[in-house]
Amino acid sequence: MQFIRSENLVPNMRLAKPIYNKSGVLLYERDSKITPSIIKSISNFGLIGIYVLEPAEPLPPITEEDLEFEKNQTIFVFTYKEILDNLKKGKIPGKLNSLVELVIKEYGTLNHPINFIQNMRAPDDYVYKHGVSVAILCALITKYLKLDYRHQKNLVTADFLTNLGYLFIPDNISKKGTWLSESDKDSIQLAMEKGLSTLKQKDKLLVLPPDSIDLVEYYVLSTSKNKNAPRPSKMIEHLSNILRAANTFDQLTAMNINHSPLSDITAMKFLYTEQKKYSKKVIDALSKVIHIMPRGASIDLTTGDSAIVIDENSDNFMKPIILRLIDNKIYDLSDPKTYRYIQIYDTMKTMDNRIRIDNDTLKQFHSDPLLISTLNKFKRSS
Incomplete structure (x- = not known):
């Protein structure tokens, strides 16, 4: 996904976000191919630019x-x-x-x-x-x-x-x-x-x-x-x-x-x-x-590697339950012993400033009974 200024738009680019008129009526859906008429509409709306998808980029999920x-x-x-x-x-x-x-x-x-x-x-x-x-x-x-x-x-x-x-x-x-x-x-x-x-x-x-x-x-x-x-x-x-x-x-x-x-x-x-x-x-x-550390968020750790949030912590957004990718293990950051050596450094963002959600990793997580059992154990003890 990338942001393109209105004057640089060309036909056949694909919309990453829907376009609405001032009354909230949907004019162009996500994944629509940009046409000369769409470019003219964007200019008439006074939009400085829009987000478009890369040629082979799949449409990202959105609720x-x-x-x-x-x-x-x-x-x-x-x-x-x-x-x-x-x-x-x-x-x-x-x-x-x-x-x-x-x-x-x-x-x-x-x-x-x-x-x-x-x-x-x-x-x-x-x-x-x-x-x-x-x-x-x-x-x-x-x-x-x-x-x-x-x-x-x-x-x-x-x-x-x-x-x-x-x-x-x-x-x-x-x-x-x-x-x-x-x-x-x-x-x-x-x-x-x-x-x-x-x-x-x-x-x-x-x-x-x-x-x-x-x-x-x-x-x-x-x-x-x-x-x-x-x-x-x-x-x-x-x-x-x-x-x-x-x-x-x-x-x-x-x-x-x-x-x-x-x-x-x-x-x-x-x-x-x-x-x-x-x-x-x-x-x-x-x-x-607001969701600061939502389920599925891709995060960087202070240990130099990455993880996925698999369960939010409503009491402290900095201490969720995470799946660390380097060893495929679950860590509960609300545990003082764990938090002492593993902390969240920052979240990974997409081009349009959304928190990057790793749904594929979450699906793998759900398919593993051992991981689910461990997660439930963490939840019961909290």
């Missing part, structure tokens, strides 16, 4: 939930772009509340973790895709933390509004990616404050959940060198902590046309080490709502 996630992303991003662009022009966005409610309906009610899939981003569409991804993470985290609908709506709305400031960042800075000088960071902060000012001017005209603007103001000004953030209520501070963690996680792990992302594991390690800036309670919740 119905993952397909639904990608479809929802498309709908959300198209709608969110319209909302933000209208706000920047001084218009009142009519779809903001309905988008917030849809995100919460889809992801603020789930009782299980999901595969958090991010699309390739460029400076032209980064803000919209970033805002949508952070909104989804916020909805998932608030559900896990058992916050009520009122607070969920407040937080997701604040996320969508906060990103208005990114549209005021000068192009020469927004195209730099992660390599920013202190002067660049100051310019970004000023842009965020300009977005806040624009929102406050429209506050009485916008129909928003209570405290949304207060949350945006605290979130934006809490990092300002020149302006003091208002003293927040405990809930505003808590919601801001969720927004900050979700924002950083997405920034670190998103596929970007300008730079390679960090893996989920590396990003989580970073968040945990920055305890003064990020709430451990929130990071713990984040680790529970």
